[in-house]
Amino acid sequence: MAARSRWRKENSMKIVVLGGAGDMASRAVRELAAEPEVTSLTVADYNLEGASHLAAELGSRVRAVQVDANDHEALVATLRGHDAAASGIGPFYRYEARVARAAIEAGVPYVSLCDDYDAAQAVLALDAEARAAGVTVLTGLGWTPGLSNVLARKAAEQFDLVDEINVAWGSSASDSDGYAVILHTLHIFSGLVPSFQKGRLLSVPAGSGKEQILFPPPAGTITCYHLGHPEPVTLPRFLPGCRVRTVTLKGGLAEQPLNELAIWLARLRLTDTPAKKDVLG
Structure with a gap:
């Protein structure tokens, strides 16, 4: 005892x-x-x-x-x-x-x-x-980023050389709720966001790079875009020896009208400041 x-x-x-x-x-x-x-x-x-x-x-x-x-x-x-x-x-x-x-x-x-x-x-x-x-x-120990980083690191360790890592996520608007979730969605669809390409951290328009990505059931095919998540910032920094030259992050909601709404709100510059996001949220 x-x-x-x-x-x-x-x-x-x-x-x-x-x-x-x-x-x-x-x-x-x-x-x-x-x-x-x-x-x-x-x-x-x-x-x-x-x-x-x-x-x-x-x-x-x-x-x-x-x-x-x-x-x-x-x-x-x-x-x-x-x-x-x-x-x-x-x-x-x-x-x-x-x-x-x-x-x-x-x-x-x-x-x-x-x-x-x-x-x-x-x-x-x-x-x-x-x-x-x-x-x-x-910082960033959720599912994306977080589990996505762990899986990328695990996969990278299986190879002598890793040139490219492409992270994609898809979810439903009903997966989580709350005011902060709405503000986050508006934020990641706004302005310029990071993408690590050809060995350099670049800024690309959020909502660009439209791509149909097939996820396992029950998600299925979801339209994904370059969005403002941390993986292109963190993965190149924490994959020593891999000399990775490209890390992209694309994501999207299963409800395509919501993706398009977020893109148009950003194009109309209705989400380009925290105060504007607060109003919409």
């Missing part, structure tokens, strides 16, 4: 999930609450009512706190004292870098679902600051 108690103490973790009441992060909360090593789990969200309902559902190890990602000092205070922090606070183009900075200041290892390319670039720019503080920061 003494050995088991000592093992539990040494392997116990206090984790905070920021935006934990949201559509995506709440799933992470449920997974973490089922892990015996997680002895304390904080659901931190601006929506205190939603966070409280989730915490009450999951038991005594889970508590809810309110946090405003616009309040740096409050964010740092919420993070302090935890062994790790996970974030689903979006839209990431607005909040990812500021939340990562708060984690670095609090001295808490940080991981997020960030899927905006410019937010990923902003976090990569914090590398020296994070190293100096001894804090590990992982």
Whole structure:
């Protein structure tokens, strides 16, 4: 019994999930609450009512706190004292870098679902600051980016030379909901977005490069476009020795009218600033 108690103490973790009441992060909360090593789990969200309902559902190890990602000092205070922090606070183009900075200041290892390319670039720019503080920061550990990066790395390790990596995703508008999801969709269809081609990071128009891509059932064929995701920024940087010359990212919604609507809103310059996205969202 003494050995088991000592093992539990040494392997116990206090984790905070920021935006934990949201559509995506709440799933992470449920997974973490089922892990015996997680002895304390904080659901931190601006929506205190939603966070409280989730915490009450999951038991005594889970508590809810309110946090405003616009309040740096409050964010740092919420993070302090935890062994790790996970974030689903979006839209990431607005909040990812500021939340990562708060984690670095609090001295808490940080991981997020960030899927905006410019937010990923902003976090990569914090590398020296994070190293100096001894804090590990992982941005973009969802399904795309995240699993897409892991699969690309795994495949690349099977070859002596990798020249080209093409990432594609397709989803339905009904797969997830929330205000931040709408803003993210408007953002990735707007302006110029990164694409790594012939050894250089280029800017290409979002919504260009139209291509029909066949996905496994039940998705089927979805029309995909160059969109603003982080893979063309991160994969060339983190595939040492592969000398990859091209990394593209294309994505699209199964509901083609929504793809076309997002493209036309961007062409009309109705989504080219955060304020304009807020109005449409």
